[in-house]
Amino acid sequence: MISRKEKYKVNLVWAIGIFIAWELVAFFLEQVMHDPMAGAKLPYPHSVIISIAENFTDLMSAAGLTFSRAVFGFALGAAIGFVLAIIMSLSKIAEKISLPYLIISQMIPVLGLAPIIFTLVRDMNTSRIVIAAYITFFPVSVNMLSGLNSVESDKKELLYSYAAKKKSIYYKLMIPYSMPYLFAGLKIAAPMSITASILVDMLGSSGGIGVKLLYSLYSGTKDVFWGSVVTSALMGILSYFIVILFEKICMPWRKQTT
Amino acid sequence: MSMLNEIDTEFDDRNIFKQREEEIEIKIEDLSMVYQDKNGGEPVTALKNVNLEIKEGEFISLLGPSGCGKTTLLRIIADLLQPSSGKVTVRGQSPREIRLQKKYGIVFQNPVLYDWRTVRRNVCMPMELLGMKKQDRTSRVTEMLDLVGLTNFGTHYPYELSGGMQQRVGIARALAINPEILLMDEPFSALDEFTREKLHEDLLEIWTKTKKTVVFVTHNISEAVFLSDKVVVLSPHPGRVSAVIDIDIPRPRNMESKQSKQFYDYITKIRNSFEGV
Secondary structure, three states: OOOHHHHHHHHHHHHHHHHHHHHHHHHHHHHHOOOOOHHHHOOOHHHHHHHHHHOHHHHHHHHHHHHHHHHHHHHHHHHHHHHHHHHHHHOHHHHHHHHHHHHHHOOOOHHHHHHHHHHHHOOHHHHHHHHHHHHHHHHHHHHHHHHHHOOOHHHHHHHHHOOOOHHHHHHHHHHHHHHHHHHHHHHHHHHHHHHHHHHHHOOOOOOOHHHHHHHHHHHOOHHHHHHHHHHHHHHHHHHHHHHHHHHHHHOOOOOOOO | OHHHHHHHHHHHHHOOHHHHHOOEEEEEEEEEEEEOOOOOOOOEEEEEEEEEEEEOOOEEEEEOOOOOOHHHHHHHHOOOOOOOEEEEEEOOEOHHHHHHOOOEEEEOOOOOOOOOOOHHHHHHHHHHHHOOOHHHHHHHHHHHHHHOOOHHHOOOOHHHOOHHHHHHHHHHHHHHOOOOEEEEEOOOOOOOHHHHHHHHHHHHHHHHHHOOEEEEEEOOHHHHHHHOOEEEEEEOOOOEEEEEEEOOOOOOOOOOHHHOHHHHHHHHHHHHHHOOO
16 A cells, blocks of 8 residues: 555556656657658657647636537436446346347447437537437446346345335345445446547537647647647546546445555 | 133232233243255254243343354244244234334344434334334433443434444444343344443443343353353253253342352353263
């Protein structure tokens, strides 16, 4: 076990290390290899930071748009996934009927599905939300279901011995027991929903970080492009840590292992 | 039939305590349990023609080696299993009726605590199911934690407790709704010897205070002798009652009782009853 303070040190060393390594590689590309595309392939990280700072309000409003729709879709997808898992655990028939189709649904590439959804709903915001929800519900549902299915029989027997009703069994045992599984699913889904939202941006939205990525790529504004890439990455990471934060709040009974 | 039952209970109510004490709480008649092998193999007879009577307020142990069907017998009484043939009557009713009336308290081999609930809320759980009022629950939980010696651990989560403390929570929870019958399935078998001896004494103290009928499953001879009014010795293949031994060691029992000649005589007697099995 390492202490909190030591953890910060480790992270700091890593961050600085990566920054320096990146600077060195960029320098190598530009000055040693004399690569004319060096700026596009791997720009100096300090120049990326400067460009983010210069375009800060622009990037943030674009990121905010994409992020908020992703969060909406994520919440919707998580709720659907949760309810589906409960239904499948309540009825084995429902599980047998729906699970194969849920799996098939995930085999359709989002890249192909997104335009279909867009033509159906004819609204960028709704499309973002629907696609993010579509990406989210599956890992949430499958993880939650595996949690519900792995409740130990002696824990159920305890409630059985008190003649507990089905509703109590779910509220008092099945759902709280499955929380760690639910959060495992949410952790997978959160960055995915951001990716999905960015993808929908690229289909011809008027705003959003995906649009920034696309335009800067075509117009050759490398600094803005890399700034957008870093912002997108940070959005994914942020979404992950928000889920972790919720997990810590919702499950104080778990041993703090990290 | 229902008319008869009503008359019975009315009659019971008029009885004075002395007579009730001698009353049969649990009656097991010609009970057999056969497990069918799902893969088409030989069916396993876990219990064969078991007959047993347990009196109200009595502490009885079901003692035997693995595979003697002692846990099976307990689970049938608890209505967690249905017997293949024979009958169990608890206070003139079926185990199912007693379970539905929430009159059983069960302590499992693993404490079976809910990790996401604090000690207080674990003990509280059966009372929630019973629909008790919040303030009644709170005072009852405090009472129960005092009883099992965990007064200061109410806000802890199960993972913060030792195995012995977890099992105490299990006992507090089982007693929380004041059940008629306490069923204990090898509750101390996973604990170290020192913790177990402490819990033996504490359990007897709790039992003296609450006067429940206790059915206690164990494979530990000295544990059975120390705790029980009556030890039911079960032998395996097929599981059957091979001896019923009344334990007349005076109560209250303590560590000194464990050093008495009487105590060792009972252990020898029970051990001999296993000979030739």
